[in-house]
Amino acid sequence: MSLWSAQDAAQATGGRATSDWHASGISIDTRSLQPGDLFVALSAARDGHEFVAQAFEKGAAAALVSHHPEGVAADAPLLIVPDVMAALTALGAAGRARAKARVIAVTGSAGKTSTKEMLREMLSDFGQTHAAEASFNNHWGVPITLARLDPAADFAVIEIGMNHPGEIAPLACLAQPHLAMITTIAAAHLEAFDDLDGIAHEKASIFKGLTPGGDAVYPCDLPTSPILEAAAQQAGATLYPFGAGADLVRMHDMTQTETALVMRAQIGDTRLAVRLANSGAHFGMNALGCLAVAQALGLDLVRAAMALGRWQPPSGRGLRETITLDAVEQLHFTLIDDAFNANPASVEAALDLLASLKPARAQSGQPGRRIAILGDMLELGPQEAALHKAIGDLPAMSGVDLVHCVGPRMAALHASLPQRKRGRLVTQADDLARIVHMLVSPGDIVLVKGSKSSFVSRVVDRLRNLDVKMRNAKEK
Template identity: 65%
Template sequence: MTLWTAADAAAATDGQTTGAWQVSGISIDTRSLQPGDLFVALSAARDGHDFVADAFAKGAAAAMVSRIPEGVAKDAPLLLVPDVLEGLRALGAAGRARSRAKVIGITGSVGKTSTKDMARDMLAEFGKVHAAEASFNNHWGVPITLARLPQDADFAVVEMGMSNAGEIAPLTALARPNVAIVTAIAPAHLESLGSLEAIAQEKASIFAGLEPGGTAIFPAELPTSSILERTARTHASTCLPMGKGDLPLHLHDIRQTETALVLRAKVGQMAVAVRLINSGAHAASNALACLGVAHALGLDLARAAFALGRWQPPAGRGLRQTILLDPIEEASFTLIDDAFNANPASMAAALALLAQTNPADGGRRVAILGDMLELGPDEQAMHAALAEDPSMADIRLVHCVGARMAALHAALPLRQRGRRVPNAEALLDHVHTLVAPGDVVLVKGSKGSHVSRVVDALRGLDTQSSQKKGL
């Protein structure tokens, strides 16, 4: 299916084209480029113009460039623009403008990607959904998401992230959401913003981009909720605060089982129940926000709740799986992979999930925790404070990965102290000593702590996988 023609792309970007090409996708990376894509030669650590010839060799239908790269013919199918990033933004704006889709914008300190994925799965019950790939939530990720938006999509789910002040506003102005969600405000990016209040102000700016008649969804029971509500009421036609109080989105019961989280909520005037497979209590507010989206768009809430039940946490975000150590003895352990990101709030939620998951006979609850990054000058105290988390009482052993997690290791009682290593690589050759049959093992840390490599090593212990590979 054609996504952009040369004429439409040139009109959107005020650029010049060579040839009458058409493209079916957008790519900024030759490693993932698909035949028929428009290759966008962004410059970051490397100049994308250096890869244009490679992109054509791999089947790119055209390339957006600011100059004709070396080794590329002058009559190659190109879209010439003064600045490639600005050209991509213009293409994203045009993609949004021509679309009939209802756009849902999502930001927050934690839960953005999970909420995006939940909303995508829920909305698929009602029509064609376009959603951001992975965590495409920054100054180039949002424009790519919008530039890829099919004209016939019914819904678009756009995630918006930030590292510094002033980054959300241009993203929401580009996406122009019909519904905007702030999932939570927590100590993330304190290093650059300095306070929870500053984080809340930055996240609340997503509401400034709402389309006329738009809806704002936000947590109502945080210390910074007044900041969110003030901005929401300035820009939104409808506000749907959420929490456990008497609110438009009211979460009144959560029950954790071995295999699922069951939540009951009141959305507007309707009672709704949702069963989330392999999820912990921290997923409840994300699901509640998605039900708020369904309510705001006038969708059938019963169908929306049923569709939410299809969602499961992906790898790195709470995915739970059984690792078979010995097929003859049927010895196994449970792995909870939450290794994509971490801050004090998401760490507490992950520890709670571990504490609520029962080991098999003789098994233990084990946590392998990597550094939480970008927490600012109080980072040592925040790591040490995890020792006082109520869930820690139910965890048998804690292995600490990274210089910051050394503060937690020192704060733990001797009986809970596992290995303390400077980096994830130091654990890789020893993972077989960290687990035993019946254990439940949580791996959690910021992406930069690289504890996902520990997850991969633990998965490598699975004899079922080895047998499938012929090992």
């Protein structure tokens, strides 16, 4: 399939194509580039022009560049533009303009990527659905997602994030969503904002990008919900608030089991139940928001609820796994991989899940432990020490047996813990990863949670490597 021809891409960007070519995809990374992709030579830590020759070796159809790179054949298929980033943005705008899809944009302080994947799963039941890859939600991720959009797709889900004020509205205006959804407002990126109200105003600016007569989906039970509602009204949107106090899209109750979260909701006159496998309660409200999206789009709600039941948390975002230490003796522990990101609200939700689960009994008859491995929460500003320490006061901590802390910020929590709950305190994740085999026992439930830059995902990798099933498979 041809996604972009040289002529179409040149017209969209104002660039000059050196030859006729057709690209079936868009790539900014030679490590994941597929044959037929248009390679976009962005400049970040390294100048992307240094990798153009490698991109052609891997089968790139063409390259979007600002000049003819060294080591590239004189007749190489190029699209030459004054500014690569500006051209990528223009390509994204052209991709959006030619699309027939209903476009849904998602933002929030937590749960953006998980909710995007829930929407992908749900909407795929109703038509061809395109969604952002991984967490492609910034100034280059959103244009790439739009540039990759198949003109024939029925739905498109665009994730929009931010680190600083003023970032969301331009991306929302680029995406021009028919529907915009906010998952929640919580203490994340506080170093760039004065308070939660500031975060809410920034998140609510997603509604500025709505097409005329668009829909606004947002939580109604938060202290900052009035800010979200006012912004949606100002944008002229149709309002779809969701939550326990909502009139139209209301959470009835949630039940946490060992293997799933079961939530019951009332959408207008329709009562629905959704079973979310291996999920904690924090995913229940995200699923309710997805049902609000289904209601706004006029989709069959029962079918939408059944489709949501196929979703489960991916790696790094709450995936629950059984790690076998001894296949013969049937010794194992449970790993909860939530290592991709962290802020006070998402840490509280993860600890709530950990505290709700019952450890298995080991062969000795002794019950396993609930263990939390917590990495630094970043970008919290002047309150970071207090916010880390406050984790120790959460109700769920009474059900946690042991806490290992990773990073200088988590030292505030470690110092506040009672002696019996204090595990290891290390500066870097690698220091804990090296001894992880000493930290777990059969029957344990182990939660790993931290901001991405705390690198606690390396601890997760080492824990997975303890799995004898994985080791045996590699040996074969």
